[in-house]
Amino acid sequence: MDLIQQAGDLGFIAVGFSRPGMPLFFDRFRAWISEGKQAGMAWMARNLDIREAPSRLLRDCRTIITLAYPYSHRKPCTPEGLSAARYSEPLRVDYHDRLREKARMLAKTLQEHFPGTQTRICVDSAPIMERSFAVQSGIGFIGKNTQFIIPGHGSYLFLAEILTTASLPFAESTLMESRCGSCTRCLDACPAGALEAPYRLNAAKCLSYRTIEQKERVDRETGRQMGGCFFGCDVCQEVCPLNKRDDPAEVILPPINDILTMDEETFQETYGKTAFARAGLGRIQGNILAMKPAAWPTSPQS
Ligand code: SF4
Ligand code: SF4
Secondary structure, eight states: OOHHHHHHHTTOSEEEEEOOSSOTTHHHHHHHHHTTTTTTOGGGGSOHHHHHOGGGTSTTOOEEEEEEEEOOSSOEEOTTSOEEOGGGOTTSOOHHHHHHHHHHHHHHHHHHHSTTOOEEEESSOSSOOHHHHHHHTTSOEEOTTSOEEBTTTBSOEEEEEEEESSOOOOOOOOOOOOOOTTOOHHHHHOTTOOEEETTEEOTTTOHHIIIIIOSSOOOHHHHHHTTTEEESOOHHHHTOGGGOOOOOOEEOSOOHHHHHTOOHHHHHHHHTTSTHHHHOHHHHHHHHHHTTTSOOOSSOOO
C-alpha cells in the first residue's frame, strides 16, 4: 500500500502521521475558550473532552493521518476589484465535499489493507485540533498568524484528517520549529487588530469571522476594515513572506451590481454548492453594502 503516493495522485501536497494522545496546545486552546475569544462560535467551546482525546471520536483510534490540500493563490475578484478570500474558490464545489470524497478513497485503501479496521474522516466537521496534529505529524508549523504553514508551500491550504484504528507504522516526527523568526508582518498588517499577540487570535475582531460566521450584519466600521474583500479575509496570509508569489487576481466574480441584485434562486444555482453558500446571499450582499461609501476599487487587486 502506498498511501502517500495515492494521496499525491489525489492532489494532496503533504501527508503526516501522528498518534491520538492529548493534542499539542490543548491547554492553550482551553484557556482561549475560557476567555471567550471564540466569539459567537459556540460549537468551539463544546466537546472539549473529545478535543482533548480524539480516541473519543473513533474508539480504539491508533493513528491520525493529516492531509494537506492546496487552494488557489489567486484572489477571486469582481471586474471592479472587490474580492473574496482565496479559499472560497467560487467556481468549485465547497472544499468540504471535495476533500471528503478524496479522503474517502484513501480510507477505502486503508480498509482494504487493514481488514476489519474502522476509519473516520474529518473535514472541519468534528471537534479535533487539526493544526495540533498537523504539527505533531511534522509536516509544518503554526505561524504567528495562527495559520498552518508548510515550508515551500505556505499557508494557502486546507487540512483534513483520517482517523483509523489501524496502527500504521511510522517514525515519530521531530516537531518543526517555527520559521517566523522576528517577523511580525501579519500582526502589523491585520486591519482589525485581531492578532492581539503572536499566535493569538481574537475571533470577535477577525474579519473572517465577522463576514461569514457572525450573526449580526457587519457595520460601517467593519466595512472600512474589509478593504474590498466581502467574504473572509486573507491579509495576514498575503503579507506572509512564506506565501510570497506574484499571482495576479482573477476576475471570476460577477460585477458588483449583479451580486447586489441577484435573487436567491440564481445564487443557489450559481453558488449553492460552493463555500459562498456558508455565508448565504443576504450576508454577502450586506457585506458589500457595508463597504459603501468607502471607495470601492476600480480595478482588480493583486
Ligand atoms: S484573517 Fe484578516 S482580520 Fe483575521 S487575523 Fe487575519 S488579517 Fe486579521
Ligand atoms: S507574516 Fe511573518 S510572523 Fe506572520 S506567519 Fe508569516 S512569517 Fe510568521
